[in-house]
Amino acid sequence: MKAGTESVTARSAAVGILNAVLGEGLMLSQVALPEGLAGPDRARAERLAVQVLRQLDRIDRVLRPLLRKAPPLAVLNILRLAVYERAEGAAAHGVVNEAVTLARRGKRTTHLSGLVNAVLRALPETVDLAALPAPQMPRWIRQPLVHAYGREAVAAIEAMQAQVPPLDITPKAGATALPEGEGLPSGSIRLATPGQITLAPGYASGDWWVQDVAAAMAVRLMRVQAGERVLDVCAAPGGKTLQLADAGAEVTALDISAPRMARVEENLARTGLRARLVVADALHWEPEAGFDAILLDAPCSATGTLRRHPDLQHVKDGSEVAGLVALQAALLDRALGWLRPGGRLVYCTCSLLPAEGEEQLAAVLQRHPGLRVVPPALPWLPPEWVTAQGGVRLRPDYWGGMDGFFIATLAAQG
């Protein structure tokens, strides 16, 4: 296959992804890529689509003055991709030619290939997306955040979300083979050049796993001791299960999804760690005995992961949040009943919304008067991250970028 054809294939798949996300409301993980798309083209197509989704508002600002009326979505997405590639420094003639070729090939776009040509030729010599205001989160996310954290914090979060996120890994205790990177204060490593993860030193030997620095903090806050009986309630795909097992705990990992649990199994096998796996609905399951510690990484809006999953803000509308908040409360109430006397429960969500964090904590304390918050005691944790209630609010603009998370440790009083 000629190089030109190859890149058109990746571009065409990228436009297909954009059409599915922005037209059909599919999450990126639900989009089926064309069969037979080669591995590198597949990766490139996904990367291009994610970058366009991350910069969508900026790209549309560049295009708007050049369009008299909005073209059909399939044409608009070809233009969006081309603008992104120009901003990345690709040569103008190559980008225009390939965009026009793409338009000509599509049944829904061929009649507008002339428009694609004209618009892209009218682009300024230099397309500088970074000079434009960072895209804003949709109202259902933005408004509660402005209210809770203020405009300045929200602007800092949005500026971070417009950037390509770094890749963090959690090293296994005693790991010998590690890729090059920056050691973060909490023990995670931020990779210098992520490249192809499966080829990085120590991947095959299971010396580490990919895990955002913020996600790893929930287990660090648990301060698990070797030999403790620990339950990981919503475990899959298992990054936190690995941490718990690596700390020497006797881990039971539970998840409602069998396919997702299969990934926990794979991760345990690669890293040589052990846990008992249970596929069950936590709202109906009952343990045989109480646990010393429980981690509840509850299902949530995932609004803390917009840096990595910019598709979410283009697909979701916030209508699921109330149901998720109710599910989190039900899971909390159930899991609290599985603690042995003196045990502790760490509740966390990768959400930025106070309803799934700070407010969820206030509500559980109200429902369980015997419960108290255990303040975090970790030397590297900046005190300003600790909330008035004793929870930890992690924001995407911290430490050069991390997932948004809320974490709180609960224990019975006395």
Ligand SMILES: C[S@@+](CC[C@H](N)C(=O)[O-])C[C@H]1O[C@@H](n2cnc3c(N)ncnc32)[C@H](O)[C@@H]1O
């Ligand atoms: C945020 S993810 C967990 C991520 C995981 N702790 C990790 O670190 O890799 C939430 C998980 O909750 C699971 N889940 C949702 N409802 C559940 C239920 N009723 N019982 C058990 N697991 C559930 C989902 O299948 C999903 O894997």
